[in-house]
Amino acid sequence: MNRRLFCSIFIAFFVNILFSGCTTHNAVMTFNKEADRTVQTGFEDLKAIVVYDSWSGNTKLIADEVASVLNCPSVHVDSAGECVMEDYDLIVVGSPVHGGMPTDKIDTFLSGLESVKASAVFVTYGAPLFGTLTANACLNSMEKKLHQTSLGRFKCNGFHKIFRTYPKHPDEEDKSEAARFAAGLMERFFYDDIQESKSLQK
Numbered sequence: 001m002n003r004r005l006f007c008s009i010f011i012a013f014f015v016n017i018l019f020s021g022c023t024t025h026n027a028v029m030t031f032n033k034e035a036d037r038t039v040q041t042g043f044e045d046l047k048a049i050v051v052y053d054s055w056s057g058n059t060k061l062i063a064d065e066v067a068s069v070l071n072c073p074s075v076h077v078d079s080a081g082e083c084v085m086e087d088y089d090l091i092v093v094g095s096p097v098h099g100g101m102p103t104d105k106i107d108t109f110l111s112g113l114e115s116v117k118a119s120a121v122f123v124t125y126g127a128p129l130f131g132t133l134t135a136n137a138c139l140n141s142m143e144k145k146l147h148q149t150s151l152g153r154f155k156c157n158g159f160h161k162i163f164r165t166y167p168k169h170p171d172e173e174d175k176s177e178a179a180r181f182a183a184g185l186m187e188r189f190f191y192d193d194i195q196e197s198k199s200l201q202k
């Protein structure tokens with residue numbers, strides 16, 4: 001075997017390993033039981049909003065799914081200035097991961113938030129190999145700006161236009177996981193009320 005052929009096989013093998021994880025289903029959600037929750041409102045009165053940025057539509061898909069479960073508006077960050085954020089009981093913020101960070105617009109939006117009652121964050125990400133690490137770093141940086149008010153976080157893959165990884169993501173499974181995340185947020189939000197009504201039923 002000549003050297004050129006050997007190198008080609010080696011590179012093909014490496015690229016295959018690098019991208020082999022990039023087609024699998026990989027949505028992950030976690031909830032924060034310690035979050036501050038300074039709201040007292042009933043199921044029917046919950047006023048929530050989803051604010052997102054999205055360059056190629058992936059994060060918007062998840063934002064719309066979360067908003068449909070929360071029965072609330074899904075607003076692009078460019079239009080968020082038209083809403084008075086202090087009026088909302090729950091603010092859910094979504095961003096694509098860009099270099100391990102949220103987009104500049106989402107970062108600026110988060111920095112400008114005052115007196116958040118309850119929040120949650122989500123990202124879509126698509127980098128091979130270190131994608132999960134960058135998504136976690138991005139979620140950490142978003143939650144840091146929300147000062148202990150985040151009830152939960154969600155991440156799933158989104159087709160990366162440059163690397164061509166995770167084609168067709170977010171897919172139906174990602175969307176149903178996002179819906180489950182939104183339902184989990186409601187449960188988290190009304191946790192004390194649910195516990196109370198359970199103990200009353202006993």
Ligand SMILES: Cc1cc2nc3c(=O)[nH]c(=O)nc-3n(C[C@H](O)[C@H](O)[C@H](O)COP(=O)(O)O)c2cc1C
Pocket residue numbers: 053054055056057058059060095096097098099100101124125126127128130131132134135157158159160161
């Ligand atoms: C400029 C740029 C930087 C990116 N940086 C990262 C990154 O650091 N980590 C990652 O996992 N994905 C990265 N991605 C991939 C996107 O986060 C991913 O494809 C996302 O789903 C795009 O969402 P959108 O369609 O809502 O813009 C990057 C994409 C672009 C265009």
